[in-house]
Amino acid sequence: MSAETLATFPMGGIHPREGKELTEKLAVEVMPAPSEVRLFLKQHVGAPCQALVKKKAKVTEGELVASVERGLRADLHASVTGTVKGVQNALHPMVGNASALVISADPDTQPRSYSPVDWTQFSKEELLARIKAAGVVGMGGAGFPAWAKLTIRPGVKLDTLILNGAECEPCLTSDHRLMVEHAKEVVEGAKIILKILGIRYCAIGIENNKPDAIETLNKVISEDGSKNSYNIVVKPLKVQYPQGSADQLMQAVTGRARPAGVRSSAIGIIVQNVYTTKAIYDAVALGKPLYERIVTISGRGIKRPANLMVRVGTSVGDIVDYLGGTTPDLAKVVMGGPMMGFAVSTLDIPVSKTTSGVLFLTREEIDTQSHDPCIRCGFCVSVCPMGLEPNNVSIYVEAGRGADTEQFGVDDCFLCGSCAYVCPAKRPLVQFMSIAKQNIREAKKS
């Protein structure tokens, strides 16, 4: 398919350096269980879990170790077999400090194995219960509990499931490798979700820089025996950041724009990340909770880049040790992708269910310039996928008038960073946007 005819979103967007060449061809490698894991009690949107196990309790891999009784929640399972050391504070890439359940692993335990059952025997309710019991959350980064997303309020009419395989963040290849190596599970997971939602149509949106993933999925779909019940198609998309943002993806795939302030289900669509879809398959068919995931370890600052299958709670430091250490010119460590990920100040940070990558960037790969006044070039306005005016927001914030920026649509901003990427004055526009959001919230409260 030629680049001209590829679907994409209609406004804004950028083409950052892809940086995927370091890991896109590397098969997923299983990292042995570390000696200790730290499980954040809140790895999801909703109420934090509470530990269900006492200090010194013996737990086995996959065992439920933390939960909360009511509300939006996602259960937590032991990612190793071992002994509970208790709840301690651990550094968190986004919130600073957070409570984590610490388990020290018994050496020489074999990884638990699971065997699939025929999931078609389960009813909708049973499917949802199995997903809920496995603690599946949105693995693209949002961490929204999957069972809640798939529990559709009565009266909502859906027609399309979109699987998000765009992986538009530079450097990340975990979803890519997942689609290549676990295409069958992704398609089965899609069928499970379709059954829950009671619809037939599923489109898998994938940026065109992953031809092997597109080919593999197409092959699996064409060989699938249930073509009559489900209509699953692969939609190759133009390589354009932020193609994997839900709004941009929905518009690229269906042409429908989600109005601000309503859920995607209001326009008939549910979006799930491909990895979440695979986790849903694991939960339903294998009864396997979500406690390990593929994490892309990349950048020129790590000795050996890899797509690693790691236990949730593994420390970044343990990953570095496993991969032979960092290079001397390492300058920045980012949890997530280079566009929206979080820079961390230490390697002593555990990975969570939503960590898609850890990047080790060298001085040459990062920007360390100080910023200058806005010269009104308008680059930020032309690349904003939401049609906002980051230039004006930044000037208002600098003048101490962040609360007056609602007129520029600050609420629509999802911090994709396209504006800050193109800014020739190197202004930290994402930070200005965040400050503006905060100022508006504070002004509304008072």
Added chain:
Amino acid sequence: MSAPLAEATTVEGAGEVMAPKLFVSVSPHFKSTVTVSEIMWTVVACLLPPLILSVFIFGFQTLIIALVSVLSCVGTEYLSNRALKRPTDTIKDGSAVITGLLLAYVIPPGVPYWLPILGGVVAIFITKALMGGIGFNVFNPALIGRAFLVATYPVAMTSAWLLPIRDASVFKYMGAGVDAVSTATPLYVLKHYGIAAVIERFGALSVIYKDFFVGWRPGCIGETSAFLLVLGGVFLIYKRYITWHIPVSVIVSVAFFTWVFGGERFFAGNPLLAVLSGGVILGAFFMATDYVTCPIQKSGQLVFGVGIGALTVLIRLKGGYPEGVCYAILLMNAVTPAIDGWFRPKRFAPQSEEGAKK
């Protein structure tokens, strides 16, 4: 300016190996390599060919005038920032150099060498530094510099024109009295004596088009070579530093309004002559496109460009000056904040009722 990056301090524990010092900053962690100074110095590079050619058209003194102008602007930038207690390293970003070049480009080639010093001080200190420095000026600094000089030294600014040199003797006008060599610009001749006089003085229309396109005509130092200016402008468009909207709308509207109103009857004006004379091409590609003083939205830029074209033709035909590009751009600079208010980007899907096509 404030540094967005802080070098994280890692504490060395007893007996532990010291962890690497890591940078932390807000996302995104990848940024494009384009910087303000890269854009500005590229513009400077695109402006140099017309200056080099001007040496062969009007003589070596154009280079001296340009140098004086640039030094005046850069020096004023440095001194103003010192006086206003701002960082002085902005002289390295190239923007004052552009102002200096553009100021020289809109000055006649026979003016005294000290004249651009005054223009440079007004351009940088009053128009830019007092407004808040780079990014905060309302008007194009170089054009305010020119407008100031036209008001204060009207004789030099409106009569120090030189006939193009045809024999490569680039030192011909050095030290020569301006009165001895001065001539009239095509626009002056056209305004006061009509198209027949232009043909009589500058040759048949086909010769005029060719000469004017290359640059061999009386005029300001850097405005005469349509060819080299378009070449530089197209390079800036190719680099995506500017878009076609402003240059094209300015040039097309000057041509259109001249065609309609510029002749002895309606629809009898000469659009090509209008575009190739005066500062239309220089203004369209290098002055109206100044980021700081032009609208941001493409639709707003089209309105801005057509406004410049219409005002240029109005001043040329009805005003006291034969040329109107400078004042047209300055007037539209004043309208830019309003245009930016009228033309806002189209939001993705702001209202909850609209947007859902289904």
